[in-house]
Ligand SMILES: [Zn+2]
């Protein structure tokens with residue numbers, strides 16, 4: 001039993017990541033991967049995590065930058081002869097089955113890896129809850145061009161509750177849902193600004209939106225991710241002007257304890 005929940009950031013960069021970094025992706029307690037980024041196998045091995053030790057992949061939504069290296073992960077498991085039956089993949093139903101099936105088709109599973117099994121898919125709609133012995137996941141919907149989920153993670157091993165929004169436009173009901181979390185991980189891909197609702201067709205957030213969200217949610221700490229790393233300091237500044245708690249933009253490879 002560990003006293004603190006552990007979040008390791010494999011990447012915190014934007015959709016086309018800055019050189020030497022990866023798109024937003026992180027690992028909870030070493031075994032639960034949230035989104036894959038572009039290069040999950042390199043990322044995990046660089047930080048001494050065995051890719052076959054994962055138990056879950058949680059997708060916030062199925063935009064390419066968030067699932068791009070799922071085929072690499074599945075291929076690694078199959079090459080290591082680890083049955084895919086041992087992997088659970090959680091995400092919104094709109095595209096989950098399609099993306100996992102397409103990944104296995106791309107890998108020519110039927111021809112080359114006949115007995116490699118199939119991951120268990122856990123499709124969650126906004127409002128759904130998934131619970132097992134170690135944790136509980138609650139969800140609410142995000143505002144994004146594809147179906148997306150904000151997750152509220154209740155770690156039964158540590159008693160900690162923390163939340164991560166995935167990609168989303170500013171949406172006060174998310175703050176309401178997140179309340180009671182000590183930590184909020186959210187995106188600031190628009191940079192150190194407040195989004196303009198009339199021009200926000202890609203439905204993302206700026207750091208000002210993130211700060212306002214954290215203040216409404218009354219969390220202790222805000223972690224900003226998923227933007228150009230050159231603007232990360234300015235983003236922390238901008239969010240801090242709207243939120244009294246701690247604000248940080250984690251570095252690739254950094255572990256945050258909750
Ligand atoms: Zn994204």
Ligand SMILES: [Zn+2]
Nearest residue numbers: 061063144167
């Ligand atoms: Zn997205």
